[in-house]
Amino acid sequence: MQVTETIRYVGVNDHQVDLFEGQYHVPNGMSYNSYVILDEKVAVMDTVDIHFGEEWMANVKAVLAGRTPDYLIVQHMEPDHSANISRFLEEYPQATVVATAKAFVMMKQFFGNDYADRRIVASEMSELSLGAHTLHFVMAPMVHWPEVMVTYESSEKVLFSADGFGKFGALDCDEPWDDEARRYYIGIVGKYGVQVQALLKKAAALDIAVICPLHGPVLTSDLSHYVNLYQLWSTYTPEKKAVVIAYASVYGNTKEVALMMAEELRKKGQEVIVHDLARCDMAQAVADAFCCSSLVLASITYNADCYPCMKTFINQLVEHNYQNRIVGFIENGSWAPMAAKVMQKMLEGCKKLTFAENVVTVRGAVTELAKPQVKEQMSALAAELK
Template sequence: MKITEDIRYIGVNDHDIDLFEGQYVVENGMAYNSYVLLDEKIAVFDTVDARFGEEWLANLENTIDGRLPDYLIVQHMEPDHSANIAKFMEKFPAAQVVASAKAFTMMQQFFGTDYAERRVVVGEGSTLSLGRHTLTFVTAPMVHWPEVIVTYDSTDKVLFSADGFGKFGALDADEDWTCEARRYYIGIVGKYGAQVQALLKKAAKLDIQIICPLHGPILTENLGFYLDKYNTWSSYSVESEGVLIAYTSVYGHTKAAVELLAKTLEEKGCPKVVVTDLARDDMAEAVEDAFRYGKLVLATTTYNAGIFPFMQTFIDHLTERNYQNRTIGVIENGSWAPMAAKAMKKMLENSKNLTFTETTVTLKSALSDASRAQIAALADELCK
């Protein structure tokens, strides 16, 4: 695939994978992106997953057409991108590897060598001339590993963005970018909003016309849209007005309360109501929606004096990703000692800028006139 006159795509599609990083459902597979820049000297950007090493090398050799690469630029050491470093270095013994100091430490850990005789260590503002093209390296620590660098080609105005601006799905998947990019960002990078904000400030100083991420499509048009999404996500701002109701239910009584609340919110004109069953729906999508919408209702049963396991897992996912700047409503159920509301609020007590509704809905086994009235009051608060 030709990206510019001198930059080619040499990555691969993975349609065999079912869970990315062992937890994210990827029905449309994954793309492991790699690029080659052809100049007086040739630079290769990152490798691919171990299972596709031979396919990737074949793509590279077909592209360079008998020439030999001079550099392998390693922007990120996660194995879906770095697994074939050793294979590349063995096949092209004259090539040098370019990476951050922390990346070379990880190479020693992964491969038993840090390529001391063939390495080029780069940091913030380091440059590398290939001839007509000059590359500038920008450090991106904890986006989302500590060794990450991104690379800017000032000639073609291309940002090689590592995992930034990536998404789930193979390149031939016909799907909306925003949904899968949001799920990817929140799930994998979401904890590191401050670090992404710092990188966006650096990127704002560059004239970027093309973004080449390590997953997902090459971005060539309407870049302001993608940058704006990343700014929203990394600042933990509300992306869409609406309410997510996340629930667990054992015998259906908590579910009935949730359905009543959703119906009441819709009748009151709430712009968007999303209901997710945490025991059955994709957890990553539930987490994505919690960060997307401005209001969240947590509904669960008291379970062993705590909360139902799927709800506990859900809240853990939120807090470990720095969930903040939202309004929270709570529905609890308990037949003899309701404790779920207290337990959920306790789990969220260190989260920043959360506003809990004045109304807490308490079911004692099943819906009653009292709990129906509480649901109506909660809906009023959420629709303000």
């Protein structure tokens, strides 16, 4: 695949993987992207996952057409991108590897070699000329590992963005970008909004026409759309006014209350997304919580705590810096309902959360006798979620 006349795609699609990083469902697989820049000197941008070394090397050699690469640029040392560094450098012993100082420390850890005799240590806005192309290296620590850099090629205005602007899904699957990119960003990078903001400010000073990420499609048009989404995600700003209801139910009573709450909110004109935390894709539930302006957590009281899948969900929110939202609670407990108190306490370390004062409390089931009081509590909570 041609990115431009002189920049070629040599990555691979992975349809073998079911869980990316052992936890994210990827029904449409993954892409591991790599690129070759053809000039007076030739640069290869990153490698791919270990399981696709043969395919990747074949792709590289096909594009090289007998030429010898001069440089291997390593932007990120996570194994899905770096696993074939040693293999490449053995295949091309005259090639120089270019990376950050921290990346070379990691190479020693992964491969037992820091390539001190054949390396260039990149620093902030250091340059490498290939002839007509000039690479400018931009440091991007903690987006999302500490050794990360991105690379700007100034003649064709191409940003090689490492994990930035990546998404789940192989390139031979036709699907919208936003949803799987959001799920990828929140899960993989979401904790590091401050660091992403720092990188976006650097990128704003560059004239970018093409974005080449390490996962997902090459972006060539409407770049402001993708940048604007990254601006929202990295500042933890809701994309839309909507409510996510995430529930944990055992015998169906708490589920019934959660669905009643969804109906109450929809009657008031609110968009609502409902997740059964025991069965849903947890990463999707987390991504939706970050997308929407309000969240309702509904859980039974379980061992004087909230239910385990709810604890997992809240821990995921906290770990990814969930903030700047309104959060309401629904609790159920036959003799000592206290899930709401537990859930709020778990979230108290998050920044800029507004906790709704009205809590919906159910004792067992919503009987005809209890229904008026429960509906009154729901109406009060719904008013706060606006």
